[in-house]
Amino acid sequence: MNAPQGAWRLTLGYMLAAALWVLFSDGLLIALGLSLAQLERAQLLKGLGFVLLTAGLLYAVLRTHWQQHSQAHQALQRNEKRLRQAAAVFDATQEGVLVTDAQQHIVHCNPAFSRITGYSQAEILGQSPSMLKSGRHDKSFYDSLWSALQNRGAWSGEVWNRRKSGEIYPQWQCIRVIHDELGEISHYVAVFSDISALKRSQRELDYLAHHDPLSNLPNRLLFTERVERALERAKNDEQGGAVLLIDLDHFKNINESLGHNIGDLLLKDVGERLGQQLGKRMTLARLGGDEFGLLDESCSSAEQAAVIAQRLQACLTQAFSINQQELFITASIGISLYPSEAGDVGQVLRNADSALFKAKNSGRESYAFYSQELTEHAHQRVELASALRHALDHQELRVYYQPLICLRSQEMIGVEALVRWQHPQRGLVAPGEFIPIAEETGLIGAIDAWVLEQSCRQMVAWQIAGSKLRFVAVNVSSRLFSRGELDLRVAEVLRDSGLAPAHLELEVTESAVMENPDAALALLERLRALGIRLAIDDFGTGYSSLARLKRLPVHKLKLDQSFVSGLPHDQDDVAITRAVIALGHSMGLKVLAEGIEQPEQVELLQQLGCDHAQGYYFGRPQPAEQLATHLALSAATTN
Numbered sequence: 001m002n003a004p005q006g007a008w009r010l011t012l013g014y015m016l017a018a019a020l021w022v023l024f025s026d027g028l029l030i031a032l033g034l035s036l037a038q039l040e041r042a043q044l045l046k047g048l049g050f051v052l053l054t055a056g057l058l059y060a061v062l063r064t065h066w067q068q069h070s071q072a073h074q075a076l077q078r079n080e081k082r083l084r085q086a087a088a089v090f091d092a093t094q095e096g097v098l099v100t101d102a103q104q105h106i107v108h109c110n111p112a113f114s115r116i117t118g119y120s121q122a123e124i125l126g127q128s129p130s131m132l133k134s135g136r137h138d139k140s141f142y143d144s145l146w147s148a149l150q151n152r153g154a155w156s157g158e159v160w161n162r163r164k165s166g167e168i169y170p171q172w173q174c175i176r177v178i179h180d181e182l183g184e185i186s187h188y189v190a191v192f193s194d195i196s197a198l199k200r201s202q203r204e205l206d207y208l209a210h211h212d213p214l215s216n217l218p219n220r221l222l223f224t225e226r227v228e229r230a231l232e233r234a235k236n237d238e239q240g241g242a243v244l245l246i247d248l249d250h251f252k253n254i255n256e257s258l259g260h261n262i263g264d265l266l267l268k269d270v271g272e273r274l275g276q277q278l279g280k281r282m283t284l285a286r287l288g289g290d291e292f293g294l295l296d297e298s299c300s301s302a303e304q305a306a307v308i309a310q311r312l313q314a315c316l317t318q319a320f321s322i323n324q325q326e327l328f329i330t331a332s333i334g335i336s337l338y339p340s341e342a343g344d345v346g347q348v349l350r351n352a353d354s355a356l357f358k359a360k361n362s363g364r365e366s367y368a369f370y371s372q373e374l375t376e377h378a379h380q381r382v383e384l385a386s387a388l389r390h391a392l393d394h395q396e397l398r399v400y401y402q403p404l405i406c407l408r409s410q411e412m413i414g415v416e417a418l419v420r421w422q423h424p425q426r427g428l429v430a431p432g433e434f435i436p437i438a439e440e441t442g443l444i445g446a447i448d449a450w451v452l453e454q455s456c457r458q459m460v461a462w463q464i465a466g467s468k469l470r471f472v473a474v475n476v477s478s479r480l481f482s483r484g485e486l487d488l489r490v491a492e493v494l495r496d497s498g499l500a501p502a503h504l505e506l507e508v509t510e511s512a513v514m515e516n517p518d519a520a521l522a523l524l525e526r527l528r529a530l531g532i533r534l535a536i537d538d539f540g541t542g543y544s545s546l547a548r549l550k551r552l553p554v555h556k557l558k559l560d561q562s563f564v565s566g567l568p569h570d571q572d573d574v575a576i577t578r579a580v581i582a583l584g585h586s587m588g589l590k591v592l593a594e595g596i597e598q599p600e601q602v603e604l605l606q607q608l609g610c611d612h613a614q615g616y617y618f619g620r621p622q623p624a625e626q627l628a629t630h631l632a633l634s635a636a637t638t639n
């Protein structure tokens with residue numbers, strides 16, 4: 001019952017009671033049988049009693065009313081005071097406050113909001129808060145925010161918004177839903193603080209926690225984290241890497257004799273020099289004292305790691321100039337390869353550490369691998385690389401030529417040039433042993449150029465001597481092939497040697513082509529435009545895409561010898577050989593089978609329609625002079 005209804009009922013009750021009293025009270029008095037005088041007195045008393053009762057009632061009602069009024073007044077005063085305080089807080093607070101109505105139109109903001117965002121109240125009233133979005137969060141972020149508001153009536157978290165200046169910044173924001181007395185959403189209130197400064201200091205703290213203050217390089221903590229992540233990645237993409245621990249030799253002497261300040265300056269300079277040697281996917285760290293760590297995530301072999309170790313050692317050989325003093329320092333390096341040698345980060349670092357110990361023990365300024373064989377193997381390969389450089393300069397390389405036969409006519413139609421190394425101690429070294437090293441060290445460019453030149457000259461010499469040989473085939477390394485300028489080099493050699501382009505064939509491996517098919521296609525087209533012939537070597541060992549193969553401007557597929565060796569008995573090899581021949585012919589290409597050693601293989605290949613052949617059965621790779629007799633014979637039989 002509300003107040004006016006209650007008042008009405010009370011008044012009606014009173015009227016009824018008073019009317020009944022007026023109507024029946026005199027009758028009651030008369031019924032008492034009083035005398036006239038007594039009756040008059042009784043009526044007077046009744047009247048007085050009525051006035052008294054009415055006055056009492058009036059008093060009670062007025063008193064209650066005044067009490068309620070004064071309480072309401074006090075409450076109002078208190079409320080006003082509270083509202084004034086709230087408004088003062090709202091205006092003075094450092095947090096930005098934004099109020100929207102239920103339809104998300106901004107209805108209010110405080111001065112801090114304007115200070116943080118750069119928007120004045122006039123500029124944003126009536127707008128949607130989405131005008132503040134930075135674009136850094138995706139739809140799912142806003143979906144979860146709205147679902148929290150719907151389910152819990154509140155949300156808090158980090159949001160990146162955009163200031164009027166366009167700058168985006170992080171803020172910590174709490175949003176609350178406000179309901180009216182009927183329980184409907186009436187407003188949303190967002191309170192937020194700008195946390196960009198906090199973030200910056202967090203970043204600074206993070207940097208300090210992960211870097212060495214002297215050299216500014218990553219410290220042991222960050223280095224360990226990076227190695228850990230590299231191991232994870234190695235598991236997934238099967239690409240191994242190396243961890244090198246670099247320890248300065250006799251650094252203690254410098255500290256003790258020249259003082260720690262000089263020692264610190266030297267460490268800083270050493271860090272800088274080592275840093276200049278960094279390539280892609282490498283992390284250099286100062287692990288403490290005079291120990292540095294290098295993580296190379298794309299180091300696929302022990303040789304590569306050994307080359308890096310040598311490069312690091314070499315960069316320290318020049319004197320360091322510290323406070324006008326020349327200082328010399330050397331370093332020992334321990335190398336651990338992953339994932340082959342170790343499972344977890346602790347193991348990798350321990351292995352590198354014991355390798356370092358080994359390096360230190362075998363005389364300073366050396367490097368060692370965790371395992372003995374690897375150390376020896378790497379040393380050998382590195383020695384081989386420098387010997388190979390020497391071999392190139394001292395004409396120790398030789399070109400051997402192997403006959404290429406037309407299976408239909410059994411005629412020798414061409415030769416393949418194959419390089420050999422006439423090593424002064426080891427004798428004739430096969431290319432399988434030194435081509436990979438030449439590729440790693442970059443010497444392959446010079447070797448291939450030399451073989452190309454020799455082969456072209458030799459071909460011209462044979463032609464002058466009257467040979468009917470149609471072409472000489474020369475191998476091109478994938479390293480050289482991936483560099484674009486091969487066509488220029490070939491054109492130059494053809495010009496210098498005087499060989500007509502149609503008499504030169506270049507052999508490119510399938511994997512070299514498929515490594516970067518678009519670049520390969522462009523290069524092959526330029527080479528073909530020179531008028532030379534092109535063959536895909538070792539076909540079947542790479543992963544050719546037929547769609548790409550179709551577009552390659554080549555003349556010949558050389559079926560890899562691994563498939564030919566199983567002929568004629570291995571049914572899988574027979575099937576593959578048959579398929580490659582059919583494939584080649586369907587694309588208008590000639591097919592050559594490599595590695596033929598037996599007459600049955602020749603017979604089968606002839607039956608299958610193979611065009612050309614190469615193998616010990618027809619002739620081994622041999623020096624030009626020996627082949628000359630072969631050529632003379634073949635020229636005689638065909639003439």
Ligand code: C2E
Pocket residue numbers: 402417418419430431432435447448451475476477478507537538561594595596597614615616617621
């Ligand atoms: P390739 O181009 O596939 O050359 C064929 C290889 O098979 C040669 O080995 C040859 O001696 C061998 N061979 C030929 N017939 C037979 C046979 O009947 N049975 C067996 N078991 N082997 C046979 P080689 O000369 O040792 O060359 C190996 C690889 O080295 C070549 O494979 C080629 O990829 C590379 N290579 C050789 N010379 C050069 C060069 O001047 N430059 C470049 N980049 N690579 C070269």
Ligand code: MG
Pocket residue numbers: 416475507537
């Ligand atoms: Mg070849």
Ligand code: MG
Pocket residue numbers: 537538558560561594
């Ligand atoms: Mg081959």
